[in-house]
Amino acid sequence: MGPRFEELDWRRTPLGELTLRKRWYPVVEQDVYEIKLNDEYLMSSLFTVAERELATLALAELGDGGQLDVAVGGLGLGCTAQAVLADPRVRSLIVVDALDAVIDWHERGLLPGKVFADPRCRPVHGDFFALAHSPAGLDPATPGRRFHAIVVDIDHSPRHLLHPAHASFYEPAGLRRLSQHLHPGGIFALWSNDPPDEAFTTALTDSFTDVEARVVTFDNPLQGAPSSNTVYLARAAGA
DSSP states (O other), rough: OOOSSSEEEEEEEETTEEEEOOOOOOEEEEEEEEEEEETEEEETTOHHHHHHHHHHHHHHHTTTOEEEEEEEOOOOOHHHHHHHHHTTEEEEEEEEESSSHHHHHHHHOOOTTTTGTTTTTEESOOHHHHHHHSOOOTTSSSOOOOOEEEEEEEESSSSSOGGGGGGGGGGGHHHHHHHEEEEEEEEEEEESSSSSSSSHHHHHHHEEEEEEEEEEEEEEETTTTEEEEEEEEEEEEEO
């Protein structure tokens, strides 16, 4: 066991004060990594089941054939990216994050996982929502590139946003633009901390097929009871 609490890094960002912390939790007898933005918790390594399931469920929808090119929106602690890379079908992965500090933490080895040590994985420092809106797409190195899966874990939910500018992404027009960055039949997957949102599910049906909201339940050792998140899955037309 190391120190009971360490602040590993602190940065001032366009979204506010970003902090990476590590603390010892006796209840689980392990070090837990936490990312905070101002006074809000963005991620904790104590709860990663749904973040990993986000990737696993998305890739499971793509069947067994072919090699896969995947884009993840939101790096965080790297749990979703790790789950993508665990699939041997994945040929390439880009991870888009607006906060260069988070990319730097992974590249410096301040966080476990070492996602960028995998040659299939490449960081993209940029605003995922602005890139999704652009016809050039999510990968500045290859304008117009399409993906077999786009997996997003940035905002707390389609209604609880880190910044008001993200709101248009969750509307039918924004989702329609996102669908153009997927191959026909490709999968869009979104993590949410809230229960299923019927209005958002309806918005997805404007541009996608096979739309569903799956509730992922996991043990919460701090509360001594189960907690749950939602994973939205939707398929681009043309399969």
